[in-house]
Amino acid sequence: MLSSRTTPELIAAFRYHVIAPLVSRPLSYGEQRALIQTLCQQIWQAPDGEPVTLSPRTIYRWLAAYRAGGWAALAPAPRADVGTMRHLDPEILALAIQLRDENPTRSVQQIIRVMELAHRIEPGSVKYSTLTYHFRRRGVLAKQAPDPEHVLRRRQAPYANAEWQGDTQYTVRLPDPARPGRTKQAYLFAFIDDYSRFIVGAQFFFEENRPRLEEVLKWAIVRHGVPEILHCDNGAVYSSHYLQRVCGELAIDLRHGRPRHPSGKGKIERWFRRVDQQFTGEVETLIADGRVQTLEQLNALLEAWLAVGYHDAPHKSLAGATPRQVWTASRQDHPPRTQPVETLRRIFLWQDTRRVDKTGVIQLAGNRYEVDARLARKTITVRYDPYDLTVIHCEYQGQVYPDATPLVLHHHRHREVPNPESPPAAPATGLNYLTLAQEQQATRAQAQQARIRYATQSLNSAHPKEDPPLHA
Incomplete structure (x- = not known):
């Protein structure tokens, strides 16, 4: 039984985690039935941490709800007996x-x-x-049996976009733009296609947080389509409810590697090793020489290395073919699943719940907004772009209401969103008022000296000296 502290969002995330293999790719009736039987044989960890098993009827019910109403339909409806006592003698x-x-x-x-x-x-x-x-x-039911001994097996996705692996690497340190003379860690976010080893998204940032992960993943999907499986690290940014919701709405099967077992994400780990061998040492030399000082320069070099030194280089695991060749050929046989840009923009919006007060006002990120009067005293869902808090979309029980109107707008960006990077400081002018005044004084003195010499020469020309007398 789920704890009262288990939120509908957590329950929806758990239910989607169970049915994700059934909705992330097309299945025949026989394949779906066999997969459901496999899922029923597993022991799952419920949102409250307790081990549970599921019946085929439960999985079919969740599957039908998701196909009818998407991610929101997986969240449980409010109980009809809220506020009443539920007691067992x-x-x-x-x-x-x-x-x-x-x-x-x-x-x-x-x-x-x-x-x-x-x-x-x-x-x-x-x-x-x-x-x-x-x-x-009371410990009456049998506990979950321990996991069998971990056995490593080589595996590979059957085609491009069937599975992406994602992780973050602490690669190099750059001069800190805000603190001259000090350095700052640059984090490399990357996603690799399991089948072709093609890098679908990679970029350096100074922050390791949700907005940066969102930026890389969103543009990877825009450019290359929606993957069926997203296999990520267990880090905080990859285990957030936000990423679970995004994957749920895009029908992506989000999976996490076992703690302290990086072999589960062997493709991305091996690629990071290649980054260390071919890219990191070279770029550290350029940083020491002062030829790479900014993230923009670092990302430009990464893009060039991917295009020339990786995507078009023969890969031993691909039988000598290049990642680009395998990626292109597979996508011709298995066209990528795409989404309109506007749909992706809506899905990647941040989502929170807010309680509307009796005057129809909510608070978000230090700002106050007025919502539709019909929403007074209700708990609503708000969607917004963290980079622009002037537009707040409102929903209640699946129905869309007019956008909220800003009343007090202290912040235009969410506090979790990094501030825009300041442009590099302009080189010093080398100008100083006192030295310029001194130079001007010297110039004037030289001009005055020249005028004095000219006047003296003119006077001597007008009154020539007499020759001295000759003495006998």
């Missing part, structure tokens, strides 16, 4: 535990049926989820 619970101890093979549903037939409870008065919750709290 201690005597009934003790009897249920005793029935379980007497025969550990009895299922929860069977125990409820036994108590109903014995007239200890009214039919339907004890729910399966309620009794399961109390059993788990």
Whole structure:
């Protein structure tokens, strides 16, 4: 049973995680049925941390809900009995535990049926989820079996865009534009196509956060289409609810590698090693020589190296073909799944919930906005571009309402969004008022000296000296 602190967003993310392999690519009826049977055999970790197993009926129900209403349809509807007491009589619970101890093979549903037939409870008065919750709290149910020993197996996606792998590398340090004389870490965000080893997106930033990940992933999808599977690191930026929602709305199966097992993302890890061998050493030399000082220069060199030194270079794992050749040939046989740019822009908007006060006003990122009067005292969903807080889209229970009107706009950008990088400072002018005045004084003195010499020469010419007398 899920905790009351488990939000609908977490539940929707868990349900999509289960059905993602069923919606990320087309499946025949037989393939879908076999895959659902496989999913039912797995033990899943619910949002509250408890191990659970799922029935085919549950998975079919979630699958139908997603296909009918998308990501939003996976979130549970508000309970009809909110505010009422949901309590299990201690005597009934003790009897249920005793029935379980007497025969550990009895299922929860069977125990409820036994108590109903014995007239200890009214039919339907004890729910399966309620009794399961109390059993788990008291350790009555069997715990999840430990994972089998990890075995490494070489694998590869069947075609381009079937799977992307993403990660972040601490590559080099650049001069800090805000603090002269100091350096700042540059982070490389990258996504690689598992089948072709083609780099679909890579860029350096000074920040390792959600907006930077969003920028690289969004432009990779715009340029190259939507992947079926996105295999990422377990870092905070890759485990955010935001990325789960984006993948859910784009029908991407988001997967995370096991902690401390980078081999699960072997393609991107191997590419980072190639970056260290072919790119990092060369660019560090240019940084030391002062020829690379900015992110713009660093990203321009990365783009050039990808085009010349990687994408068109023979790859041993591709039987001597280049990543570009394999990427291009596979996309001809398996055209990429694309989305309109406007749809992608809406999906990549940030999303939050806000409680509207009685005057129809909400607060967001230090700003105050007025919303439609019909939304007063309701909890609504807001979507917005973190780089432009002047436009806030409002939704309530799946219905779109007019955009919010800014009342007090202290911030035009969200605080989590990095400020625009300041342009490099202009070189010093070398001008100084006192030295310029001194130079001007010297110039005037020279001119005055020249005028004095000219006047003296003119006077001597007008009054020539007499020759001295000759003495006998």
